Every structure is written in C-alpha cells, then in structure tokens.
Amino acid sequence: MSEADSRPPKIRIRGLCKAFGPKVVLDRLDLDVPAGRSLVVIGGSGSGKSVLIKCILGLIEPEAGTIEIDGRNVLAMRRAEREAINEHIGMLFQGGALFDSLPVWENVCFGLIAKRRLKRREARPRAIEILAQVGLGPEVADLSPAELSGGMQKRVALARAIAAQPDIIFFDEPTTGLDPIMGAIIDALIVEQVQRLGATAFSITHDMASAQRIADTVAMIHKGAIIWTGPASEMRHSGNPYVDQFVRGSTEGPIRMEVRR
Numbered sequence: 001m002s003e004a005d006s007r008p009p010k011i012r013i014r015g016l017c018k019a020f021g022p023k024v025v026l027d028r029l030d031l032d033v034p035a036g037r038s039l040v041v042i043g044g045s046g047s048g049k050s051v052l053i054k055c056i057l058g059l060i061e062p063e064a065g066t067i068e069i070d071g072r073n074v075l076a077m078r079r080a081e082r083e084a085i086n087e088h089i090g091m092l093f094q095g096g097a098l099f100d101s102l103p104v105w106e107n108v109c110f111g112l113i114a115k116r117r118l119k120r121r122e123a124r125p126r127a128i129e130i131l132a133q134v135g136l137g138p139e140v141a142d143l144s145p146a147e148l149s150g151g152m153q154k155r156v157a158l159a160r161a162i163a164a165q166p167d168i169i170f171f172d173e174p175t176t177g178l179d180p181i182m183g184a185i186i187d188a189l190i191v192e193q194v195q196r197l198g199a200t201a202f203s204i205t206h207d208m209a210s211a212q213r214i215a216d217t218v219a220m221i222h223k224g225a226i227i228w229t230g231p232a233s234e235m236r237h238s239g240n241p242y243v244d245q246f247v248r249g250s251t252e253g254p255i256r257m258e259v260r261r
C-alpha cells in the first residue's frame, strides 16, 4: 500500500443531492477523492459532472449531503472559512475562461494579485516563471489570450490554475477542442504539474484517451450517482455494462435503452 492509499480522502462526498425544480441531477451521490491522486469522473452529457464540481466549489448549493475537504464539511462553513479553503483550490475551466482584456501575464497571476495581494511589478516576472513551467516563453506574456492558439490558451489556463500552488486542482474537460496530439501534450503537462505540486486532481472529461492518461482512479457518474469506481487500468475491462458502453462509445447498451424510454 502506498503512502497515498493510507491517507484519508482529500474530498469525501456523501449523500449529495441536487435538483433543479423537478429535475433531479445529483441523487445521493457518494464519492471519495484520494489525497495526492488523480481522479477522473466520466459520464454522459447532462449526467451531472459540472454540477458536482460546482457543488464542491460552493458555486451551487446542494439540498442534502456532505462534502468534506480534509475532514471538514465545507457545506456547513461560513463564507469566509469557505473562501479560505477555495484559495487552496485551482481550476482549469472548460474553454480556458481567460480574460481577453488582460495580457497573458495578468491572467496567470490574476488570483495572486486579487487574493494574495501580489504587487503587479512582482507579478509579471512570477507569471513568466509559471509560464515556463507549462512550456511557454516570455514573449507570450504581453499578448492577449485572443492572439494565441487553442493549445497555447490551454497552457495559459493551466498556468493560472497552478499559479497559487493549490493542493486541489479541478480540470473541466481539459482537452475539449484540441487535436489529439495537443490533447496528449496538455495531459502530459497536467500530470507533470499535479505531481510536482503533490496536488489532488479532480477532472471531468468525455475523452477516454485523456481519462486513461491523467487518471489514477476513474469514477463513472450516471443519473446523478457514481455507479462504478476503479483504477484507470481497469476502465476498459470493468465488466460494468454502463462503463463498457461508454468507453466503447457504443449506441447499444443500457444507456441507450434508458434514453429511448
């Protein structure tokens, strides 16, 4: 058993419920995110992956359940306590979510300037150091994100996600919109940076090749609950008909039958 396996989970979710009107999105969801490991949640469109991340980040309030981070239920915390926890969390949003009105260096250090009061004159050289960690040179620092390719924008978004040296990082479909080679490059960078920081990674993706590359553990969400969890190496032969169908991208199987009804 490795050291990581003997540690309590970094994030422990129990009985999480969220509905929008009559639509139940999370249905008594239980999930452990092992400390210092990389968990990838897979699942179909509309299965509740983004809502789950938003609940953990405190952007959506669930109706029931607990979310413990380092053993403390964040749902019961006051706003200031919750914000203090979020300062140790990095996030790579789907599509990058960079501000085109700010140069790249300011995007990278946005959180450090706003929350950690890093001075602007110190932020620019700091941003250049962080950009180097994701393979971007100093010439990129003063460009607008709009001037960069999709792959470079992802690198900048990754630089921003790691800038505050977070101990948990969320990746929301990190390879969406990238060609397969650039997707593999971004995945390798994610793995490298998560390991360098010793962080816990929580990702959601539709991209099975990406899941295989970045995950230690894979969890499948279906109809608002986790229906399978296992090592990434077992994802392609889980023996679970839902996982098998999803991984193969097959139109035949239990998921289709439910859609048909």
Ligand SMILES: Nc1ncnc2c1ncn2[C@@H]1O[C@H](COP(=O)(O)OP(=O)(O)OP(=O)(O)O)[C@@H](O)[C@H]1O
Binding pocket: 020, 025, 043, 044, 045, 046, 047, 048, 049, 050, 051, 052
């Ligand atoms: N703010 C909201 N108000 C109403 N319904 C919402 C809201 N946010 C999400 N939903 C609904 O919750 C369900 C789950 O959405 P979610 O975005 O979590 O899916 P997902 O698994 O991330 O899908 P995808 O892979 O397509 O991004 C969807 O039916 C969606 O329409």
